[in-house]
Amino acid sequence: MHYSPGAPILRSNNLVDWEMVGHSVPELAFGSGYYLDGGQAYIQGTWASSLRYRASTSTYYWIACIDFSKTYIYTASAVDATWAQAAVIDSCYYDVGLLVAANDTMYAAYGSTNIHVSELSSDGLSEVTSKVVYESDVGYIEGSRFYEKDGNFYILVLKPGSPSSEYVLQSTTGPWGPYTIQELFTDAGNPVPGCGNPHQGGIVDTPNGDWYFMAFVDAYPGGRIPVLAPLGWDSNGWPSVNLVNGS
Template sequence: MKASIAALSLATASAVAQYQNPVLWEDLADIDILRVDDTFYYSASTMHYSPGAPILRSNDLVNWEYAGHSVPVLDWGSKYDLDGEQAYVKGIWASFLNYRPSTKTFYWGGCIEQRQTYIYTAPAVDGPWEKHDPIDHCYYDAGLLIDDDDKMYVAYGNTQISVAELSEDGLSEVSSKQVFQGDFTIEGSRFYKIDGKYYILVTRPPDAEFVLMSTEGPFGPYTMQPLVDRVSSPIPSTGSPHQGGIVSTPNGDWYYMAFIDAYPGGRVPVLAPVTFDGQGWPTVELVNGGWGQSYPNPAVSGGAKKVKKSIGKDTFEGTSLSHEWEWNHNPDTTKFSVDNALYLQAATVTDDLYAARNTLTRRIPGPASAATIVIDISGMTDGDHAGIALLRDQSASIGIKRSGDAAKIVMVNGITMAEDWSTNNKGEEVDSADVPSGTEKLWLRAKADIDPASTGSGSFEYSTDGENFTPLGNEITFNREWQFFMGYRFGIFYYATQAIGGTVVVSEFDVAEA
């Protein structure tokens, strides 16, 4: 009996000691990853969503929670306010995040619209973040190195990879030099110094990662070897792992966090161990020639800590939004508030979801999930439209439309963008249901299957009591094309078609696996 118990305990420990890829089934692309003491941080791109450049935190590389945003406001022009103009697919692309121990400062930097590079600094990942004067040079797809002597360098570029030395405060350029010429497209630089050698990781989109190594200094010369090249993905029907960065644990183990193209869900992170050979070249640990679906958990002291998961209920406790939330473009801050519920005033007069300000979004947890909102519609005025959307360049929604004293629940499909991201179809009402007279509170649900190996579909339901849900409209098929870059999101929207003045109150946002 004792032997059986011991065997069972060993089997249980073995099962617990494995993590599954993807480590986080959410759209978090263009990864930069680092460790400060025993805490890991993860930064991602966000394009036109605000606040931008989310930072996630973990103590074990497997369990992550949202901890802040490096860019509080996208203040690079009026189009980011979605006030008669739009900045879809502009904004924050691949950028860097690093920590400078000598000044106890986090640095974020990114090139905006391939023009200037903006640097933001903060004493902690949750801020306050300070925006500095831009560097009049585009550090495209940049990675930041803070060397042993505290000098700061940025590796950047597309195919022609350059290195810039920054000023003592890290806010301006001292010099710049091209250090490598690729024979094919390479970008997505991440910059490291390990055991006296300099490394620049670069990606060949969309299927490979390469390592540039120099034994002489940050300006090279560099030689190149592949890290992973067209290896199979741990998720069926997705692309090869690529881009991202490497990071060490406190005990000296190394890992590579890459992403895979997993549309319609977006670009999703996967993690694998890394070893270095005698010459200093890193190698990813593969399983039967491909990226493993599972690996042993990273060895960290104290074990995994409890983190806030994206699955679950948000009741908007307190007076600010949690870090999981991002607006579609900058919000009109005079038209919303948080006070143990989300209060939305109509911020735009429009009949176009893509032109409506203050659409509040969350990434859709994969492979399939459903989001339910509880919404008080008693403050809506004539012509108002409020609800929840499955939001991308091809969108659909369920919502309430107010017409005089009456209201109906409508499912709208076929909301689409043209190739320049302007709206080319505002959608059509597919189905509707009358709201019973006197009803103030409704439950609206959006269901999304974003598994690339499935049909990739969404649907909608509503309820007047929170218990019994009724389907509304047809099942929609998600767009799997990559050009929009970002994956589908849940989006809470409210806009006026006649005049501003109405209000809705969202008291709950509940995400469940589907």
């Protein structure tokens, strides 16, 4: 979070073997505390960011809220190319999930308990409009990840706890909702012995049509370890995670 350069990028061809290829944020230029000039910014910086590729402009976008006050956007022509700060939005997109929709419009889902969606400008660098699309009736939620599939829009969210729960918000009428909620799972076990439950995950699809849920487990003091599980879809367009031996 507080390390510079920040927002490391890893690349994989099989979702199992990963290599470091660069950093989305070449320098944490977010204030004097990040340079230990009259203060410090320990455990601040790049929380819960989102990375997306926009084919129409051959551009990679990285976005995150910094210091719970402003949202920074960095762009690059390739993940291993030079990244540069492209814009700052003067509000916090907390735990943001970026989406490039099928019609090439860019959206961001974010927030805690009340989940917002913002439409971004044609260049993806400023906010056009924003609204609350879901007011939680399951308690505190966060960690938005935003997707579109077969004309439906999905926001994955996390309900922290012990154990934690993952939920899916689904809209069949567009990115602005209305959204309905369904539990994806609660207490997915401990796929890595001695570690916590999988949480704050996202969905990945492969070129050959396979779908997976990828999350992380807390592995103190080693950090966070990524975990993977097969994911399927039912006839109503709801995803389900296929756990192996209960985890």
